[in-house]
Amino acid sequence: xxxxxxxxxxxxxxxCRKEAPDLYFCSNCASLQPLPPEIDYFTCFGLExxxxxxxxxxxxxxxxxxxxxxxxxYQKRSEAEKAISLENAAILNKAYRALKDPHRRLxxxxxxxxxxxxxxxxxxxxxxxxxxELQETLEEAKAEGGSAEERAALVSTLEGAxxxxxxxxxxxxxxxxxxxxxxxxxxxxxxxxxxxxxxxGEQKKCLEEMKKALSHQAYxxxxxxxxxxxxxxxxxxx
Amino acid sequence: MxxxxxxxxxxxxxxxxxxxxxxxxxxxxxxxxxxxPSVIAxxxxxxxxGIVVGDPAKRQLISHSERTIYSVxxxxxxxxxxxxxxxxxxxxxxxxxxxxxxxxxxxxxLYTPPEISAFILMELKRRAEAFLKEPVRQAVITVPAYxxxxxxxxxKDAGKIxxxxxxxxxxxxxxxxxxYGLQKKKEGTIVVYDLGGGTFDVSILKIKNGIFEVLxxxxxxxxxxxxxxxxxxxxxxxxxxxxxxxxxxxxPETLQEIRLVSEKVKCRLxxxxxxxxxxxxxxxxIEYRREIRRDEFESLIQDLIERTMTPCRxxxxxxxLKPGEIDEVILVGGSTRIPLVKKKVADLFQKTPHSxxxxxxxxALGAAVQADILAGGIxxxxxxxxxxxxxxxxxxxxxxxxxIPRNATIPTSAKEMFTTFVDGxxxxxxxxxxxxxxxxxxxxxxxxxxxxxxxxxxAGMSRIEVTFLIDANGxxxxxxxxxxxxxxxxxxxxxxxxxxxxxVESMIVASIEHAREDLNERMLIEARNEAETVLxxxxxxxxxxxxxxxxxxxxxxxxxxxxxxxxxHGTDHHQIREALDKLDQSxxxxxxxxxxxxxxxxxxxxxxxxx
Numbered sequence: 071x072x073x074x075x076x077x078x079x080x081x082x083x084x085x086c087r088k089e090a091p092d093l094y095f096c097s098n099c100a101s102l103q104p105l106p107p108e109i110d111y112f113t114c115f116g117l118e119x120x121x122x123x124x125x126x127x128x129x130x131x132x133x134x135x136x137x138x139x140x141x142x143x144y145q146k147r148s149e150a151e152k153a154i155s156l157e158n159a160a161i162l163n164k165a166y167r168a169l170k171d172p173h174r175r176l177x178x179x180x181x182x183x184x185x186x187x188x189x190x191x192x193x194x195x196x197x198x199x200x201x202x203e204l205q206e207t208l209e210e211a212k213a214e215g216g217s218a219e220e221r222a223a224l225v226s227t228l229e230g231a232x233x234x235x236x237x238x239x240x241x242x243x244x245x246x247x248x249x250x251x252x253x254x255x256x257x258x259x260x261x262x263x264x265x266x267x268x269x270x271g272e273q274k275k276c277l278e279e280m281k282k283a284l285s286h287q288a289y290x291x292x293x294x295x296x297x298x299x300x301x302x303x304x305x306x307x308x
Numbered sequence: 309m310x311x312x313x314x315x316x317x318x319x320x321x322x323x324x325x326x327x328x329x330x331x332x333x334x335x336x337x338x339x340x341x342x343x344x345p346s347v348i349a350x351x352x353x354x355x356x357x358g359i360v361v362g363d364p365a366k367r368q369l370i371s372h373s374e375r376t377i378y379s380v381x382x383x384x385x386x387x388x389x390x391x392x393x394x395x396x397x398x399x400x401x402x403x404x405x406x407x408x409x410x411x412x413x414x415x416x417x418l419y420t421p422p423e424i425s426a427f428i429l430m431e432l433k434r435r436a437e438a439f440l441k442e443p444v445r446q447a448v449i450t451v452p453a454y455x456x457x458x459x460x461x462x463x464k465d466a467g468k469i470x471x472x473x474x475x476x477x478x479x480x481x482x483x484x485x486x487x488y489g490l491q492k493k494k495e496g497t498i499v500v501y502d503l504g505g506g507t508f509d510v511s512i513l514k515i516k517n518g519i520f521e522v523l524x525x526x527x528x529x530x531x532x533x534x535x536x537x538x539x540x541x542x543x544x545x546x547x548x549x550x551x552x553x554x555x556x557x558x559x560p561e562t563l564q565e566i567r568l569v570s571e572k573v574k575c576r577l578x579x580x581x582x583x584x585x586x587x588x589x590x591x592x593x594i595e596y597r598r599e600i601r602r603d604e605f606e607s608l609i610q611d612l613i614e615r616t617m618t619p620c621r622x623x624x625x626x627x628x629l630k631p632g633e634i635d636e637v638i639l640v641g642g643s644t645r646i647p648l649v650k651k652k653v654a655d656l657f658q659k660t661p662h663s664x665x666x667x668x669x670x671x672a673l674g675a676a677v678q679a680d681i682l683a684g685g686i687x688x689x690x691x692x693x694x695x696x697x698x699x700x701x702x703x704x705x706x707x708x709x710x711x712i713p714r715n716a717t718i719p720t721s722a723k724e725m726f727t728t729f730v731d732g733x734x735x736x737x738x739x740x741x742x743x744x745x746x747x748x749x750x751x752x753x754x755x756x757x758x759x760x761x762x763x764x765x766x767a768g769m770s771r772i773e774v775t776f777l778i779d780a781n782g783x784x785x786x787x788x789x790x791x792x793x794x795x796x797x798x799x800x801x802x803x804x805x806x807x808x809x810x811x812v813e814s815m816i817v818a819s820i821e822h823a824r825e826d827l828n829e830r831m832l833i834e835a836r837n838e839a840e841t842v843l844x845x846x847x848x849x850x851x852x853x854x855x856x857x858x859x860x861x862x863x864x865x866x867x868x869x870x871x872x873x874x875x876x877h878g879t880d881h882h883q884i885r886e887a888l889d890k891l892d893q894s895x896x897x898x899x900x901x902x903x904x905x906x907x908x909x910x911x912x913x914x915x916x917x918x919x
Binding site: 129 | 516683688718719777
């Protein structure tokens with residue numbers, strides 16, 4: 071499969087100085103070409119920027135590209151080609167790590183489209199009161215003492231909170247699923263990706279919503295983790 | 309094509325292997341022995357003369373314990389603080405007051421762990437050259453998967469000092485999986501549980517279509533057979549001290565003898581249900597004898613084996629796998645012969661582990677496979693390994709900012725932007741850490757990278773992009789670029805627990821003085837000198853003896869002289885020696901005749917009484 075690099079201006083092969091339209095190897099002298107510095111992970115894999123991707127096809131593609139780039143196969147080449155192989159392999163490995171996991175994939179997409187700022191966890195605004203109460207319960211649970219009945223009451227409160235927050239977490243993740251589809255639908259509507267056209271307002275809005283859902287989900291995961299630490303099993307003891 | 313060998317540089321034993329006709333083979337000595345104990349015995353002075361490595365060195369452990377070094381791998385890439393607890397049980401001396409790199413004192417000399425490891429590597433190189441009958445210059449060397457950057461770098465330095473180009477540092481469990489994969493031709497998800505002499509590793513891999521993809525790795529670089537031996541040593545020392553009121557740990561020779569006996573007892577208990585510990589120290593009037601049952605031994609080491617379970621569980625979690633999803637478990641390292649280890653591993657992974665591959669050899673065999681891949685021999689296999697520890701940099705308030713997560717497939721990289729804080733600032737220092745904790749004090753300091761020669765500008769105006777790249781050896785490379793000028797920015801490396809490039813260079817020079825190449829050089833020079841002297845003599849004698857020999861002999865001598873002159877211009881001292889012998893033969897009669905005549909001439913003028 072030949073992947074053409076549509077986004078960058080025409081490149082010259084670093085080795086033979088002839089035009090090199092292929093992304094990975096020079097069609098003229100067969101030297102390995104450095105991946106362009108601005109390349110995104112989707113293009114690196116020859117994919118369109120979609121959030122639902124075929125994981126079954128991703129792994130063999132990763133193995134295939136590893137065989138093209140890995141420094142093991144460039145041991146006897148020039149220092150220049152060795153360095154390119156090392157850098158390409160590093161980009162490929164990072165791209166695979168990001169793309170194979172849906173959350174990392176989304177995080178990557180957000181970072182790529184918006185640039186910079188890492189995504190922070192964020193409490194859903196409508197849950198502020200409940201979260202505040204939960205924090206107090208967790209504090210109490212952490213402190214030793216209290217009668218057996220009091221401890222039992224704490225456990226049951228935590229159990230209730232666990233159920234509630236878990237439900238909300240599942241909702242957020244369901245929402246992400248819907249938004250993934252929405253993103254892909256919007257992207258499909260624009261045809262093959264072209265960085266020159268940028269992103270539409272609708273796409274950016276969709277991304278904003280996904281970012282929020284992701285922040286909420288991460289926050290809820292942390293809370294659930296805290297509850298799990300305070301009430302490890304189904305409430306037998308504290 | 310010159311051979312690239314694979315080396316297992318172990319805590320207790322080392323091996324070298326090579327690839328022959330698509331099959332990896334361990335290189336053996338004349339007696340068919342492949343294992344070289346990682347023991348180095350120094351001569352009296354502690355200098356590099358009279359060093360012996362391997363079995364002959366092991367025999368000196370008791371007689372010359374203070375200058376016979378073992379388990380040096382435990383000290384690789386470490387500082388003195390790291391090994392405090394080991395000090396009471398080792399008979400050799402560590403130099404005090406050396407904070408960064410440990411130095412072992414032998415006689416009047418100090419050696420760093422890479423220099424001592426280099427002696428083992430030189431021995432393996434020598435063996436390989438004798439066996440393959442060709443010079444060996446390139447090698448793949450294995451390290452525990454959980455080795456950090458400093459420990460890997462120290463291993464690479466050892467290779468350099470030994471005169472080897474280290475083409476790759478490869479992880480021991482993954483090397484084992486390569487040997488296993490080549491031999492068994494199986495696919496699936498496998499666990500390699502590697503409990504060696506001094507380190508523990510666990511790696512989880514997926515093997516598919518010739519790709520060996522490591523999913524997660526974990527371990528403990530300070531846990532192995534040595535620790536198991538120590539449990540037995542403590543038992544013996546404790547019982548003797550209670551009964552005889554004497555602490556034998558203060559006598560290096562005695563301690564060494566107890567260690568060797570403990571090691572043997574441990575090995576016997578892998579096959580026998582019970583065995584006897586017998587020690588005799590006539591000079592101290594101590595006889596120690598006791599029976600030990602396997603279950604007693606197991607209760608002594610129970611917690612050590614249990615300690616290997618945590619890294620196993622973590623690796624499973626990191627790989628996002630459940631024990632039921634593992635297809636095979638492979639055991640590597642001599643300590644996995646212990647029945648309790650086999651049982652614990654089987655329980656955790658719910659599988660009977662494989663041990664049909666020789667656990668002592670499989671790592672070296674795998675290193676030979678990787679060596680062949682790098683040499684361009686095998687092309688269908690590719691190992692995709694990971695970095696075992698997260699990498700980060702120190703930020704404000706002693707917090708670590710993570711740049712590369714653990715278990716990231718290598719090579720991998722991260723870019724970070726740096727700038728200056730005060731007007732006119734021309735350098736920036738970056739402190740790089742490895743570890744899983746949040747605070748600098750809980751992580752391992754690797755090195756300080758100083759960006760120097762930054763153009764003096766108002767604060768915050770400089771924009772320097774720093775790339776942290778972990779290569780396929782798992783070793784960090786740092787480069788920097790000034791984004792304003794687009795020029796490469798110079799980076800100065802100050803390793804926290806390692807040697808600078810400059811130090812390594814000087815050690816290479818020092819070791820070469822005693823290396824084989826140097827010996828060749830010396831023999832060549834000596835042979836040339838001798839040849840030139842002989843040629844001068846022959847040329848001087850020829851006119852005088854011309855009348856004493858016939859045409860035939862004259863021709864032979866001329867031919868031999870021409871041959872020797874040609875040999876002198878070559879670089880093979882053997883050839884010079886041969887030509888010298890030939891000339892010697894062909895001038896024999898001339899020399900005899902001349903000698904005869906000179907004798908007569910000399911005698912003519914002298915009185916008998918003067919003789």
